[in-house]
Amino acid sequence: VKYSTICVLGLGYIGLPTASTFAARNLKVVGVDTNPHVVEILQKGGVHIQEPGLRALVQDAFRSGCLRVASQPVEADAFIIAVPTPIFPDKSADLTAVKAAAESIVPVLRKGNLVILESTSPVRTTQNIVQPILEQSGLKAGRDFLLAYSPERVLPGKILQELVENTRVIGGVDRASAEAGRDLYAVFVRGEIVLTDAATAETVKLMENTFRDVNIALANELSRLAEKSGVNIWEAIAIANRHPRVKLLRPGPGVGGHCISVDPWFLVESAPGITPLVRTAREVNDAQPQYVASRVEEILGGLTGRRVAVLGLTYKADVDDIRESPALDVIARLSERGAVLSAFDPMAQEVSIKGRRADSVEEAVRGADCVLLLVAHEPFRAIRPESLRPIVRTPAVLDCQNAWDRAAWESCGFQFHLLGDGSRAITWNVEK
Ligand SMILES: NC(=O)c1ccc[n+]([C@@H]2O[C@H](COP(=O)([O-])OP(=O)(O)OC[C@H]3O[C@@H](n4cnc5c(N)ncnc54)[C@H](O)[C@@H]3O)[C@@H](O)[C@H]2O)c1
Numbered sequence: 001v002k003y004s005t006i007c008v009l010g011l012g013y014i015g016l017p018t019a020s021t022f023a024a025r026n027l028k029v030v031g032v033d034t035n036p037h038v039v040e041i042l043q044k045g046g047v048h049i050q051e052p053g054l055r056a057l058v059q060d061a062f063r064s065g066c067l068r069v070a071s072q073p074v075e076a077d078a079f080i081i082a083v084p085t086p087i088f089p090d091k092s093a094d095l096t097a098v099k100a101a102a103e104s105i106v107p108v109l110r111k112g113n114l115v116i117l118e119s120t121s122p123v124r125t126t127q128n129i130v131q132p133i134l135e136q137s138g139l140k141a142g143r144d145f146l147l148a149y150s151p152e153r154v155l156p157g158k159i160l161q162e163l164v165e166n167t168r169v170i171g172g173v174d175r176a177s178a179e180a181g182r183d184l185y186a187v188f189v190r191g192e193i194v195l196t197d198a199a200t201a202e203t204v205k206l207m208e209n210t211f212r213d214v215n216i217a218l219a220n221e222l223s224r225l226a227e228k229s230g231v232n233i234w235e236a237i238a239i240a241n242r243h244p245r246v247k248l249l250r251p252g253p254g255v256g257g258h259c260i261s262v263d264p265w266f267l268v269e270s271a272p273g274i275t276p277l278v279r280t281a282r283e284v285n286d287a288q289p290q291y292v293a294s295r296v297e298e299i300l301g302g303l304t305g306r307r308v309a310v311l312g313l314t315y316k317a318d319v320d321d322i323r324e325s326p327a328l329d330v331i332a333r334l335s336e337r338g339a340v341l342s343a344f345d346p347m348a349q350e351v352s353i354k355g356r357r358a359d360s361v362e363e364a365v366r367g368a369d370c371v372l373l374l375v376a377h378e379p380f381r382a383i384r385p386e387s388l389r390p391i392v393r394t395p396a397v398l399d400c401q402n403a404w405d406r407a408a409w410e411s412c413g414f415q416f417h418l419l420g421d422g423s424r425a426i427t428w429n430v431e432k
Contacts, residue, residue: 312375
């Protein structure tokens with residue numbers, strides 16, 4: 001192993017699994033986070049992120065002495081930057097954390113070091129933003145230290161597995177930097193390691209998430225059309241996807257998380273005049289919570305004083321992450337129009353909502369006029385409608401995830417609505 005000490009900046013969903021996976025391979029890792037709360041929890045033996053297997057991995061890493069945490073970077077052979085890259089309200093990239101992280105490396109950067117940016121970033125951030133900051137050390141990228149961009153493409157819920165198994169892309173500011181990155185990640189990556197230049201690697205990451213966003217927008221638009229034309233979109237998609245070259249994605253209440261709902265804006269920002277498709281897809285998906293709120297309004301014939309029980313707050317099923325969650329947007333819109341909300345999510349972190357946070361499905365649903373399923377967490381899929389029928393005020397349901405069985409709900413007297421289903425009957429080919 002060429003690199004035996006690593007400093008990982010940012011101990012979130014990406015940085016903490018990465019740091020502990022390197023530590024599990026016996027590299028000496030110092031994890032750095034500027035949030036004192038994160039450092040404190042980790043130092044006390046806790047883990048602030050819910051991710052299968054992570055707690056045990058982190059605790060083993062501490063026990064072996066290979067991982068420790070700090071609030072400032074220290075000297076190391078390699079530095080990995082995994083800090084947040086959100087967008088400002090005007091949808092432009094907020095690179096504050098990337099710049100601060102790079103600045104914090106400057107005093108400890110030494111000749112021969114490798115620096116890798118993992119944060120999803122606008123194209124040319126590595127060379128135009130990170131490189132000049134690091135060069136304030138007096139060292140030159142390419143000559144004195146190595147610099148590369150390596151995007152992270154793990155799926156929350158499967159981070160530890162995908163970290164190791166996914167194809168890893170490493171874009172160097174020069175060939176030597178890309179090769180150095182390969183040597184580092186080869187410590188644990190079992191997937192293919194593909195080398196390219198930094199700008200291509202940055203582009204690849206943004207294209208991947210934009211591909212998904214555009215295709216989800218298509219599914220959402222088609223699902224609105226299906227409702228108008230008396231068709232069940234889920235049935236239509238199930239059949240269309242039997243075509244050997246068609247793979248429509250799923251409609252839903254919107255797109256959240258801090259990747260797919262954010263990254264396409266990095267492309268739009270860099271060239272607004274030539275990216276109308278990417279922008280429109282974002283707008284279609286961002287309008288979906290509003291669309292869902294209108295569907296509830298239609299179902300109830302008005303929202304003022306009506307009680308809506310919202311199931312699910314996270315941005316997708318079986319994760320605890322509420323960042324950019326469309327569910328929060330749906331709640332805000334329902335509440336603006338006078339609905340009385342109660343919401344339950346067994347996974348979601350603390351978050352203040354316009355309404356009551358219930359502690360169980362029953363508590364959320366009691367007295368409701370409409371049960372609104374926004375996120376198909378496993379326990380929600382298993383809900384038995386007969387257990388809810390006696391406790392609602394009005395038996396109406398809007399399932400935005402195609403998670404529930406219409407016949408089961410209707411047989412206990414619920415008026416059942418499914419997002420994207422204008423037919424209310426045909427589900428011969430739909431698999432739940
Ligand atoms: N979460 C994912 O599934 C995922 C997937 C692919 C890519 N990414 C990208 O990875 C990057 C990190 O995402 P995340 O989900 O881990 O974020 P996160 O918010 O979970 O964690 C980031 C951590 O960085 C810390 N931090 C902020 N500024 C810092 C600084 N200057 N020095 C040290 N620490 C600092 C924060 O306190 C936080 O704990 C983002 O660019 C994101 O777009 C995330």
